Amino acid sequence: MSTAGFIPDFKKILCFFCLLLTGFLLTTEPVAAQKNLPEGRFLSDSIEIGKPFFYALSYLHAPKTEVFFPDTTFSFAPFEIISKKNFTTRTDKRGSLDSTVYQLVSFNVSLGQSLKVPVFVFNGKDCTAFHTITDTIFLRKDNFQGITDTTSLKSEVGLLPLSHEFNFSIFLGVLALTIGVAGSIYWLFGSDIYKQWQLIKLQRRHLEYNRSFNRLLRNAKEREDIKDAEKAIIVWKNYLERLEKKPFATYTTREIMDNMPDDDLATALKNMDGIIYGQVKSKDMDKSLEVLKAGALRLYRNKRKQILEGDLVPEI
DSSP states (O other): OOOOSOOOOHHHHHHHHHHHHHHHHHOOSOGGGOOOOOEEEESSSEEOTTOOEEEEEEEEEOTTOEEEOOOTTSOOTTSEEEEEEEEEEEEETTEEEEEEEEEEEOOOOOSEEEEOOEEEEEOSSSEEEEEOOOEEEEEOGGGOOOOOOGGGOOOOOOOOOOOOOOOHHHHHHHHHHHHHHHHHHHHHHHHHHHHHHHHHHHHHHHHHHHHHHHHHHHHHHHHOOHHHHHHHHHHHHHHHHHHHTSOGGGOOHHHHHHHSOOHHHHHHHHHHHHHHHHTOOOTTHHHHHHHHHHHHHHHHHHHHHHHHHTSOOOOO
């Protein structure tokens, strides 16, 4: 049975509080002079098993008196509490009226079920409990049919499907095992694995450079286009900059030769400078580009050798 939500019968609650307010206003004796008890009553005369119903609790007291009503942790046996709703205190010269409505439910099969509830009055040091007069509510007969013949009972042997639940113990065990195995592999082979990864990245970038440089070299040969040659020089310098971690893209020919001493490379660079800056075509343009390509290949092989020998593990 669903017991969620607080959906009171507002007509019955309204009538109940009208009666309380009328009695409150007609009271002629000051509150300080009387010892009244809290009033508690069911807002219906009968109930059904498993269906919510309401119990109203009110207390008329002196304005300066501090009172406490039972909360949802209080035992309302034989009933179970679903929720409670507090109403604003009403105060005038006769006193203050506090009131609360509790939403209850019963699974008890007794025909008559009774309840009395305490209200706690704070007196400075401790609290004194004042109980309501016992109120009784009755179970509807058409909702409950007594069992007279137990021989007709049959056991329920059908299997009910169970929902799947995530097994955190197994998950944590597998996670710990995975971390342990990964840690062991890294401890034993981590250096070799990292070295191979660096070699793969080095080779991949060299292949990308070769594709771009060879395409521009081929266009420069076929078209004798100085612009293609100039683009090839830019690709070459950018590759060397990434390979050596030095600003080759901004180096002059002299600065490049300081970092890559080679007579053939120096001649090729000077020839390319004359072609690019002088805008004069030369039959040696493709040969000079081949020399530059060979120089980059030597640097690549040297870097690969350093990684394999463990002399250098570059961040590429």
